[in-house]
Amino acid sequence: MGWMADETGLDKTAANFVPLTPLSHLKRAAQVFSDRTAVVYGQHRVTYAQYHERCSRLASALVGLGVAPGNVVATLLPNLPAQAEAHFGVPACGAVLNTINTRLEADTVAYILDHGEAKVLLVDPQFLPMAQDAIARMEGPAPVVVEVADPQAGFPASGKNLDYEALLDQGDPVFDWIMPQDEWESLALNYTSGTTGRPKGVVYHHRGAYLMTMGTVVSWRMVLHPVYLTIVPLFHCNGWNHTWMMPLVGGTLVCCRDISAENIFNAIKHEGVTHFGGAPIVLNMLVNAPETVRQEFDHQVEVFTAGAPPAPTTLAKIEALGFNVTHVYGLTETYGHVTECYWNAERWDGLDADETAAIKARQGVAMPMLEPVVIRDSAHNPLPMDGKTQGEIALRGNVVMKGYLKNPEATAEAFKGGYFNSGDIAVQHPDGYVQIADRAKDIIISGGENVSSVEVEGVLMGHPDVSLAAVTAKPDDTWGEVPCAFVELKPGASADEAALISYARERLAGFKCPKKVVFAELPKTATGKIQKFELRKIAKDL
Incomplete structure (x- = not known):
């Protein structure tokens, strides 16, 4: 169906079909944007050529540690350059990246390391005691521990484990990246919050991450060379895939270890930050920041906010400070944000501040990488778009997870009725915009x-x-x-x-x-x- 009458010789070949992967963004950026600043963290400043070389060294060194394609490499890191490098270096050796929440307790971390069968663990010295406790609790083989020192923040290496920079020195700067042969190959493993029982392992594929980067550029109205501040933890949906996206547009990734109003304002003022993402609590932090830590800046900062719907009052106040906020929505199972409250200027320009803020608090419509959102009842039947009838948000598209690792029952339940069933209760307005009423359990x-x-x-x-x-x-x-x-x-x-x-x-x-x-x-x-x-x-x- 849909084929032409005669397609003789019209086959997929190496010339006309290449699996989609975000790894291609950095390979291209190393050539196109070679001298532009790629990653910034205090005194650490590297160009795209240097960034690519460091990721290549990491990939090569991991192979030297015995990491094979399909193996898992885990991290317990803040938003540091090494965490960004792992997003490329780990899959560049064919492995799967598992960024672990640094706020979890040792028992849960032990479960994640066992469940994902991590071969190597990159860990910041701040979290080394917890990591050691977790490894002692593991039932399976322990991963090789590599310490990522951060002396400028007061976290030098302990000297008890392999040092990250020493590991990179062992790697080949021109290592030939192992690119996916199938875009369905697993790229990353992320664990749900696990608030009810053990967390579930959410598996991402290369295709989904690639399409996330493309769709986000469109929705965020990005042009070349943005400056992105890493407020969203890179262990949360891989930082909403923004680390994979920055090389696509030759952007600069500004790493931020400690999230505070002062650090955010300083980064905007001194690094020229143009974009960041964060939960509504971050907006609240900026709105309530004392005058002593605020900085004046002469450009508008674009913000994606997600999580609990931001209060209209907060949205109204934050925009007066020079921030343009777009409310987005998504889950771990959807690689991060997949809907946006796209601002319909023809319809909404001219509304007063309160009306504007109320509309901006909606979760909105599907971003370019997602199919249209529907609201369904408990029998998976679509509900009317009347702004009143409540049902469950259902999502489908290439940015929905492959499934839950080693849990086919939970995967089947999540995909009942041909969509991913989010567990979020919402109404859908006549214009298609979704507005969350609550989590089903809330x-x-x-x-x-x-x-x-x-x-x-x-x-x-x-x-x-x-x-x-x-x-x-x-x-x-x-x-x-x-x-x-x-x-x-x-x-x-x-x-x-x-x-x-x-x-x-x-x-x-x-x-x-x-x-x-x-x-x-x-x-x-x-x-x-x-x-x-x-x-x-x-x-x-x-």
């Missing part, structure tokens, strides 16, 4: 009524004293569940429980208002997402 059912924790959080975040808010269910003898709010106040703020409940009642139906407010620092993941499962535990005992 919906609060109070007296038979569904309460969106996201909606309540958005209202509370509008209070001038509130820095951050999270809402979860609290058991109740009468209503079954009621909303319980956990709040971080701004420095010097004095709002109390009664004031916040009263504020909410002026803006929400009574059953949606929090019945309890707890003032505390909110537990967060390494990517800035609030750990609601921890808050649910606390709420049960209140």
Whole structure:
């Protein structure tokens, strides 16, 4: 079907078909952008020619350590040059990259190392004690440990393991990269957060990562030579694939070990950062930064934000500081962001600040690398695009994972009905824009009524004293569940429980208002997402 009547001799050959892979971006950049700055971290500044050489040395040295195609090489690293180099050097020797969350406890790291069967582990000295503890807990063979020293941040090598720079010295600078023969070959292994039981291993292929880089350039309106600040951890969906993308456009990757408002403003001012991604908490950090750490800059900074929907109030404030925010949405299983709140200028220019911010808080429409998003009911039937009917976000396309490693049952369940079933509950507006109501597990059912924790959080975040808010269910003898709010106040703020409940009642139906407010620092993941499962535990005992 769809073939021409006669296709004699029209075959795939080495001349007309090459498997798609993001590795090709750096191979090209080493030639086209050879003298441009590729990676920056303090005193570490390398050109694309040097970047390619270091990645080649890493690939060659890993082969020397016995790493074979299909093996897994793991990392426990912050956003440092070595982590970026691993994104190219590991697959360049045919291996699969497994970037591990540095905030995990030793038991979970041991499980990941065992489950992925890592042959080598690149580790920062800061995380070496945890890595050693994890290796001691492993059931299978231990990986070879390579320490990646960071003396400029106060983390010199311990001297007990092979040193990363010494390893590179052993490598061949003109090593012939092992390119994929099939774009379906595995490129990376990422583990879900594992908030309910053991984390699942999400497998990416070369084709998906390549298409992520291409689609992101379009959606982010990128031109040549952007300067990208690594705020999104490179262990989270491989930094949304942005490290693989930068060589495509000859961009500069600015590594940032410690995420703070001061470091972000300094990078924008002194390195000329033009783009970064981050959770809404990062936007909140910048909005609430004291004047003493803010820096003036003369260009607009493009920001992708993802995670919990950002409060409209935060979006309104951040843009006044010189940032243009685009809300995106995705999951580990989709290589990172795959929808965007594309701004329809013809329809929305001229709206006031509050209306603009409310629209920008939507998760939006499919990015170029994804098929159109649908909202489905529990039987996988499409639901109307009326902005009211809630269902589960379902996604399909080349940027959906291959599946869960060694877990065919979970893979089959995730792909039921021909789509990836996200677990996120949303409505779809008549224009096709998706707006998350909640995670399925975060919906609060109070007296038979569904309460969106996201909606309540958005209202509370509008209070001038509130820095951050999270809402979860609290058991109740009468209503079954009621909303319980956990709040971080701004420095010097004095709002109390009664004031916040009263504020909410002026803006929400009574059953949606929090019945309890707890003032505390909110537990967060390494990517800035609030750990609601921890808050649910606390709420049960209140």
